[in-house]
Amino acid sequence: MNTFEHHESSVRSYCRSFPATFKQAKGANLIDEEGKEYLDFLAGAGSLNYGHNNPVLKHALMTYIESDGLTHGLDMYSSAKEHFIERFQNIILKPRGLKNYVMQFTGPTGSNAVEAALKLARKVKGRENIIAFTNGFHGVTGASLSCTANQHHRGGAGTSLNHVSRMPFDGYFGENTNTLAMIDKLLSDPSSGIDKPAAVILETIQGEGGLNVASSAWLKGLRKLCDKHDMLMIIDDIQAGCGRSGDFFSFEEAGIKPDIITLSKSISGYGLPMALTIFRKDLDIWKPGEHNGTFRGNNHAFITAATAIDTYWHDNLFSKDIKEKGNLLRKRLRNIADRFGPESLKLKGRCMMSGIECPSEEIAGQVVQSAYKKGLIIETCGNRDQIVKCFAPLTISNEELERGLNLLEKAFSEVTSNIATAAAS
Ligand SMILES: Cc1ncc(COP(=O)(O)O)c(C=O)c1O
Incomplete structure (x- = not known):
């Protein structure tokens, strides 16, 4: 051993x-x-x-550390964070028509960004139920685990995982079944047994669940369904985002705008812990510190994240x-x-x-x-x-x-x- x-x-x-x-x-x-x-x-x-x-990110990080730049910052203002916010806003959000979205720095795991997204959606809509999809993976803490489909992970919860209605992802029943029409019917029928949801949460390409891809047509249709049934659309881009799909955000190809986006994994660019929940400014009804976390100000991650965006995404x-x-x-x-x-x-x-x-x-x-x-x-x-x-x-x-x-x-x-x-x- x-x-x-x-x-x-x-x-x-x-x-x-x-x-x-x-x-x-x-x-x-x-x-x-x-x-x-x-x-x-x-x-x-x-x-x-x-x-x-x-090497480019390492150089920026080494230079920052050598200058005694702040390492830990809670959510206090810091030069490193300010620089990241400016770069992310100007290079990523603004050119993609998302300039009116704000950034929430959550605890540094993907799961925590998802927890924040779900809490905010429930708070904005005043409803508990969330729609999550077959084979979706969103993390393994309380609310995020409720949205995760995998039985192995769910089995570790040791408690009931509630307030989520599971719906079929694009293609779940094969190419010839329109899962959006099913969802629409369930949400339109007051006796379907589905409580009115606050939001849907999904990955556009399911990472852990099997590399299942939602088509652009399905994503556009889901966006319409969200508006029709007054649900927020949360895209969990923790795995498919930061370039993996070919664009910075995986939903760009479909030409849709989610209401809330979660990012983690490659956002710091260097493997440093960092997570972000991004949402429309008008949804920002948080009270100060209502969702917090000791490590939501990882300044080393802000340095490498800003450098990655400058280096790889300026064109x-x-x-x-x-x-x-x-x-x-x-x-x-x-x-x-x-x-x-x-x-x-x-x-x-x-x-x-x-x-x-x-x-x-x-x-x-x-x-x-x-x-x-x-x-x-x-x-x-x-x-x-x-x-x-x-x-x-x-x-x-x-x-x-x-x-x-x-x-x-x-x-x-x-x-x-x-x-x-x-x-x-
Ligand atoms: C789509 C998605 N959401 C959330 C998570 C959870 O992230 P973390 O493991 O950092 O909590 C993952 C992790 O694989 C993921 O792929």
């Missing part, structure tokens, strides 16, 4: 799939204590869109580059699926948030383990953990992306030929 197995709680999870002890990381590469190098297609579960120890070149890489990734994944399982493997997701659905959790798990042995860190997702999910940093070079995909291809080849051999014997 190692130190971790002895002394760390059994709740630990990623380390069970990747039991190496890592000591260094740079860009899309991880190095363990034995000096073995790995390509990282996990990227901190989407927290490292700009790679490990990104549309990065977005163009992500979309090109996304095309390359999806082309290679489609080839892998066609080659090793034209009937059984399926391409999922969108842009740099893509993966391959396997027939079972066991097969996906074997692919992950085979890839790990070959030097590729990659995880699974999905309602049955049956999807191999590629989450390379967005700054990865094409050469590294291809190299990682070659390893993934070898892993699929190995696993499928083992299955064929076992079936033949």
Whole structure:
């Protein structure tokens, strides 16, 4: 038994799939204590869109630390926070027609940003019920866990998870079923048993739930439904945001404006804890300190977040580059699926948030383990953990992306030929 197995709680999870002890990381590469190098297609579960120890962000952070800039600031005004707010407002919100939205710095986890979003929606509308979707994932604390669909996580609550009505996501019943029409009917019928909701919360591309993509038409329709039934639209962009979909926000392609947006994971750009809830100014009915948190003023995160926005989002070149890489990734994944399982493997997701659905959790798990042995860190997702999910940093070079995909291809080849051999014997 190692130190971790002895002394760390059994709740630990990623380390069970990747039991190496890592000591260094740079860009899309991880190095363990034995000096073995790995390509990282996990990227901190989407927290490292700009790679490990990104040199531009690191330089800004080191310079700030050396100047004795504030580290911890509660929610007091600081130069670092002011700079972030200005950059985020001018480079991200304003050009996207969201200049009348305000930023709430919540406790530094995605789940806390979701808690704030749900509290605010309930407070604004004076109603308890929230609509959340099949396979949605929004965190594992009280209200956020109520919105999370996954039974494994819900089972850990130890209490009832209330005040959420579960509705079918786009495509949940197959291509030919219009889930919006179902939702509309349920909300329009005073005897459907669905209490009038304050809001809907959703991911436009479900990350943990299986890389399920809501179409632009469905998102536009949902926006209309929200207005029709007087519900706020909360888009949880914690995983799909910060460029993962090709645009800064994942809902940009659909041309919709949510009422509330949550961001975390890659917003700091450096893997530092930071979370934001963003909403229309007219919804800002919070009383001072009503939702607070000791660590909502992580000034180091403000420095790296502002630098990431300045560096990558001041024009549309990065977005163009992500979309090109996304095309390359999806082309290679489609080839892998066609080659090793034209009937059984399926391409999922969108842009740099893509993966391959396997027939079972066991097969996906074997692919992950085979890839790990070959030097590729990659995880699974999905309602049955049956999807191999590629989450390379967005700054990865094409050469590294291809190299990682070659390893993934070898892993699929190995696993499928083992299955064929076992079936033949
Ligand atoms: C869409 C989404 N929302 C919320 C969360 C929760 O974030 P955190 O783990 O930082 O609490 C996650 C985490 O994976 C997520 O993917």
